[in-house]
Amino acid sequence: MDDDSTNTSWENLANAVVLxxxxxxxxxxxxxxxxxNSKAAAGEVASLVRFFTSDYYKSLTSVDGGFLVRKxxxxxxxxxxxxxxxxx
Numbered sequence: 473m474d475d476d477s478t479n480t481s482w483e484n485l486a487n488a489v490v491l492x493x494x495x496x497x498x499x500x501x502x503x504x505x506x507x508x509n510s511k512a513a514a515g516e517v518a519s520l521v522r523f524f525t526s527d528y529y530k531s532l533t534s535v536d537g538g539f540l541v542r543k544x545x546x547x548x549x550x551x552x553x554x555x556x557x558x559x560x
Contacts, residue, residue: 486531486532486533487532487533489532490529490532490533490535493520493523493524493529494540494544496516496520497517497520497524497541497544498544498547498548500513500516500517500520501513501517501544501545501548502548502551502552503516504517505548505549505552506552521541523537524537524538524540524541525537525538525541
């Protein structure tokens, strides 16, 4: 493998790790909003926030983790609110 191919492979892996965490955050944050007393969901959300603010995350991407968490929370909250509006 040449250097370009190796770099692309590592970038693909880094992107996959971040995207997996994004999907997990959406799922767990939605669970937490629907059941605020869920210790399991609260623990998962806290763990994912730690990931998004970690040095490891920073080594994977240049996207600001705090910004990403805020945007994901806004997105999930808006979807939950839209679901509530439709069902009422």
